[in-house]
Amino acid sequence: MGQASRPLNLSVDTSAAVALITESCNPTLIIDAIDLAGAAAAVNLAKVASMRVDHAAQDHLAPLQELGFLGTMPGEAGLRADMVLWIGATSHFIETDEAARRLLFDQDNLSESKKTPRRHFCIAAPAQSPSENRIKQIPIGDRPLLDTLGLLRARVKAHPTSIETSTQDDIDAVVAELKSAKYGVAVFAAGHLSFLEQTNLMGLIDDLSSETRWTLLPLDQPVGQAELARMTLALTGLITPLAFLGDRARHDAYLYSAEQSIARGETDLVIWLSSSTTAIPPRFLGAPNTIAITAHDTAPSGADTHIRIGIPGVDHPAILEPAELACAVAITPSQTNSAHPPTAADVLYAIAEHATTQPEVAA
Amino acid sequence: MTLTCITGGRVVDPDTKRDGIGDVWLENGRIIDAPLNAQRYEHIDATGCVVMAGAIDIHTHVAGANVSAARLLLPERYADIEKPMTEWTGAPFDLFSTGALYAQMGFTLVVEPAVAPTDAVATHAELECIPYVDRATLSVVGNDEILLGMIRDRASNAAIQDYVGWLITTSRGLGAKAINPGGVAALKENVRSFTLDDTIPEYGVSARQISQKLRNALKALGVPHPLHLHTCNLGIPGNIETALKTIDAAEGEPVHLAHLQFYGYGTEGDFGMSSGAAQIAEALAKNKNVTADVGQVMFGPTVTVSSDALLQFTSRNRASPKKFVIRDGDANGGGAVPLVYKSKSKVSALQWAIGLEMFLLVDDPTQIYMTTDHPNGGPFTAYPDLIAQLMDRSVRNAVIDSLPKEAMEVSTLPGISREYTLMDIATMTRSAPAKLLGTMDRGHLKPGAIADIAIYRDSKDRAAMFAKAAWVLKDGDVIVRDGHVLAARYGRTLSLAPEYDAGIKSHIAEVYDRRWGVGPDTFSVPATLLRQTSPFEVVPCRP
Numbered sequence: 093m094g095q096a097s098r099p100l101n102l103s104v105d106t107s108a109a110v111a112l113i114t115e116s117c118n119p120t121l122i123i124d125a126i127d128l129a130g131a132a133a134a135v136n137l138a139k140v141a142s143m144r145v146d147h148a149a150q151d152h153l154a155p156l157q158e159l160g161f162l163g164t165m166p167g168e169a170g171l172r173a174d175m176v177l178w179i180g181a182t183s184h185f186i187e188t189d190e191a192a193r194r195l196l197f198d199q200d201n202l203s204e205s206k207k208t209p210r211r212h213f214c215i216a217a218p219a220q221s222p223s224e225n226r227i228k229q230i231p232i233g234d235r236p237l238l239d240t241l242g243l244l245r246a247r248v249k250a251h252p253t254s255i256e257t258s259t260q261d262d263i264d265a266v267v268a269e270l271k272s273a274k275y276g277v278a279v280f281a282a283g284h285l286s287f288l289e290q291t292n293l294m295g296l297i298d299d300l301s302s303e304t305r306w307t308l309l310p311l312d313q314p315v316g317q318a319e320l321a322r323m324t325l326a327l328t329g330l331i332t333p334l335a336f337l338g339d340r341a342r343h344d345a346y347l348y349s350a351e352q353s354i355a356r357g358e359t360d361l362v363i364w365l366s367s368s369t370t371a372i373p374p375r376f377l378g379a380p381n382t383i384a385i386t387a388h389d390t391a392p393s394g395a396d397t398h399i400r401i402g403i404p405g406v407d408h409p410a411i412l413e414p415a416e417l418a419c420a421v422a423i424t425p426s427q428t429n430s431a432h433p434p435t436a437a438d439v440l441y442a443i444a445e446h447a448t449t450q451p452e453v454a455a
Numbered sequence: 456m457t458l459t460c461i462t463g464g465r466v467v468d469p470d471t472k473r474d475g476i477g478d479v480w481l482e483n484g485r486i487i488d489a490p491l492n493a494q495r496y497e498h499i500d501a502t503g504c505v506v507m508a509g510a511i512d513i514h515t516h517v518a519g520a521n522v523s524a525a526r527l528l529l530p531e532r533y534a535d536i537e538k539p540m541t542e543w544t545g546a547p548f549d550l551f552s553t554g555a556l557y558a559q560m561g562f563t564l565v566v567e568p569a570v571a572p573t574d575a576v577a578t579h580a581e582l583e584c585i586p587y588v589d590r591a592t593l594s595v596v597g598n599d600e601i602l603l604g605m606i607r608d609r610a611s612n613a614a615i616q617d618y619v620g621w622l623i624t625t626s627r628g629l630g631a632k633a634i635n636p637g638g639v640a641a642l643k644e645n646v647r648s649f650t651l652d653d654t655i656p657e658y659g660v661s662a663r664q665i666s667q668k669l670r671n672a673l674k675a676l677g678v679p680h681p682l683h684l685h686t687c688n689l690g691i692p693g694n695i696e697t698a699l700k701t702i703d704a705a706e707g708e709p710v711h712l713a714h715l716q717f718y719g720y721g722t723e724g725d726f727g728m729s730s731g732a733a734q735i736a737e738a739l740a741k742n743k744n745v746t747a748d749v750g751q752v753m754f755g756p757t758v759t760v761s762s763d764a765l766l767q768f769t770s771r772n773r774a775s776p777k778k779f780v781i782r783d784g785d786a787n788g789g790g791a792v793p794l795v796y797k798s799k800s801k802v803s804a805l806q807w808a809i810g811l812e813m814f815l816l817v818d819d820p821t822q823i824y825m826t827t828d829h830p831n832g833g834p835f836t837a838y839p840d841l842i843a844q845l846m847d848r849s850v851r852n853a854v855i856d857s858l859p860k861e862a863m864e865v866s867t868l869p870g871i872s873r874e875y876t877l878m879d880i881a882t883m884t885r886s887a888p889a890k891l892l893g894t895m896d897r898g899h900l901k902p903g904a905i906a907d908i909a910i911y912r913d914s915k916d917r918a919a920m921f922a923k924a925a926w927v928l929k930d931g932d933v934i935v936r937d938g939h940v941l942a943a944r945y946g947r948t949l950s951l952a953p954e955y956d957a958g959i960k961s962h963i964a965e966v967y968d969r970r971w972g973v974g975p976d977t978f979s980v981p982a983t984l985l986r987q988t989s990p991f992e993v994v995p996c997r998p
């Protein structure tokens with residue numbers, strides 16, 4: 093990966109981590125929050141030390157890989173959407189996602205030429221539907237989300253259904269409204285939907301797109317996933333979960349999944365990498381040894397060894413992908429941290445200089 | 456760096472009209488005159504070899520969001536670890552392989568031609584990881600709300616020039632590219648077909664106007680590379696009309712037409728498609744202001760990677776396998792749609808033939824450039840086969856014989872006898888592209904040139920000869936020996952710094968604030984990215 097010429101003057105001791113990695117026969121690097129340089133360094137370490145690499149929320153990408161994606165960007169959606177279809181955890185977005193609220197809800201800043209006010213619909217269980225009365229609930233009764241999506245798809249294509257006439261009329265009214273959108277945006281969070289719900293949502297958007305413009309806008313994306321995906325795809329040609337066998341990377345969504353490797357007892361060492369202070373999720377604990385490389389002041393619960401790193405864009409300049417932009421930007425902090433914690437990249441390159449492992453035998 | 460002499464090779468250098476056995480001297484990364492009495496120097500014995508400047512690919516999609524999307528979508532295409540690196544499976548190579556494979560073929564500069572300014576930071580970070588070769592990018596403009604709004608509101612040419620100058624500078628491009636200008640913006644308003652004089656409903660602006668404004672702006676800024684134009688109606692039978700109108704619309708001003716093969720389609724013949732290559736060649740002969748790269752189709756699986764979101768959206772149902780990523784961007788967006796070019800398919804066969812016709816019917820090798828529009832027409836690793844098809848009539852006739860007869864009946868290719876010379880190849884892949892990009896110290900072997908040199912063992916088997924160079928030197932260092940790369944070294948990313956009035960930023964600030972709530976410098980590419988040293992080197996603009 094060619095980053096070896098980086099000068100290293102670390103004030104932290106990586107020797108304990110290096111020793112654990114060197115002794116390990118099957119280390120797994122699990123990444124949560126990360127900046128672009130950290131992601132590149134993580135791929136480099138995984139390669140030199142024959143590791144598996146995964147993102148903490150990697151399974152969110154599976155539907156996209158299965159079926160693809162018809163999407164839009166937050167800025168475009170904010171300016172152009174005349175209809176927003178909130179899927180699933182609607183109240184969650186409106187109440188907790190500031191960017192979503194600002195772009196899609198508060199500022200109805202459709203340009204002059206689009207005179208119609210933005211219309212909002214949601215498909216959500218009553219507990220998840222928002223108190224906002226500007227959002228019209230799509231009548232689903234007790235029906236699960238998946239069935240509602242299926243029913244909408246059927247009626248978009250005018251296929252007959254066996255549901256009672258009055259409900260079908262309600263659904264048809266919704267379909268007519270969805271088809272009347274000039275630029276519809278379906279908003280969802282992969283972490284709140286099942287694989288089938290997501291693939292059916294993609295199907296619905298594709299079906300609607302035969303006549304009108306409908307796109308998907310994922311919100312609430314796992315932190316650091318875009319940065320990691322960008323660099324692993326660029327540097328290896330493949331997406332996580334990955335395993336490095338010799339110089340070459342291999343991808344297998346099931347075999348190399350961090351969560352499943354730990355559950356199966358294959359992994360003897362977990363390296364939890366997160367340039368944030370979130371706790372290590374319990375599903376990633378349970379390997380014989382755990383190294384945490386995090387922004388915590390002291391070792392987080394479950395870690396045998398801890399290395400403190402800075403928060404990218406706060407403690408040091410970094411390239412990050414903020415959710416409201418959905419593209420990578422360079423962020424320079426307004427003031428530097430007097431403690432000067434090292435960057436994830438610095439720590440990972442330092443470890444990579446000294447760490448080697450017994451490579452996993454090719455399957 | 457030591458004084459070096461490459462001796463005994465056949466030096467083919469169009470800029471000096473040199474084609475004969477001779478020496479090439481270099482020192483400190485540059486070509487030099489033969490020293491009067493050199494005593495101690497390194498020696499590369501190129502006897503039996505052909506010596507050329509390093510090759511340049513002016514249009515190859517090797518990084519950026521759409522390339523990432525293609526990789527993400529097709530892990531199975533890259534899944535077999537046992538496959539040799541050179542075996543194309545139809546998904547983009549990783550960055551290391553990209554640099555290594557280019558270097559092994561004698562390339563020393565590659566241009567990623569479609570960088571959305573909002574995606575420039577990540578794209579440049581990726582490009583920095585391509586080893587061996589130097590890199591450059593073209594900044595995408597022409598479907599963005601700022602430019603379209605300025606044209607609609609009749610902003611002055613000077614203001615548009617300032618905006619384009621600012622955009623190229625902050626996204627660190629070596630030029631600008633318009634991709635289906637207007638068409639992609641119109642798709643956002645549910646327009647599904649868009650041609651040269653159609654107008655975007657929201658703006659009332661046409662593709663013709665956008666291209667003209669951009670051409671003027673680039674000329675005024677002194678940007679060496681002319682507007683790199685991916686015009687409308689790509690891939691649609693009958694689009695020869697669009698190609699010819701686009702050539703006319705340039706009004707004699709320099710313009711580069713991207714992957715012209717995809718616009719060479721007539722509608723004659725049993726299957727509703729025929730070759731328009733002869734008409735294109737005729738138009739290029741009359742319009743010396745126009746250059747084009749071919750976008751040659753080669754048979755096999757591939758994935759189309761394009762910022763022409765309208766094209767990708769309307770062709771999504773032809774995806775093979777049936778999945779695609781398509782995104783409306785803040786300007787162009789784009790997407791990845793996998794497909795397969797089958798030699799049994801009449802359409803694919805005709806596309807292959809049309810590309811070769813363009814190479815062979817355009818007489819002037821400074822007007823036509825070798826690309827496969829990697830990976831859209833096929834991988835860049837197909838170049839050696841393509842060179843063999845151009846240089847050896849028997850090689851291409853063997854392919855013609857294997858293709859559907861109906862396709863060959865609507866193409867003039869079977870009757871063309873021209874064979875490219877080594878000088879033609881050197882012109883098309885070295886000297887002409889260097890000038891087209893404004894990189895005047897590349898593409899030739901004159902004293903003062905950067906010592907980027909490819910040395911091929913001469914062979915009748917042109918595909919084998921150009922697939923694995925005997926030596927490749929980058930800045931005077933040997934990076935390839937006997938067809939294999941040596942230890943990785945990382946090159947530079949070439950960019951421009953045109954002069955513009957920074958007063959334009961207040962208008963940009965307004966739009967960015969409304970769209971994202973951020974400042975105008977948000978997407979600017981910093982001098983350093985993943986490394987602590989800057990990869991960027993500024994190429995001068997024209998005075």
Ligand SMILES: [Zn+2]
Binds near residue numbers: 514516568714828831
């Ligand atoms: Zn292209």
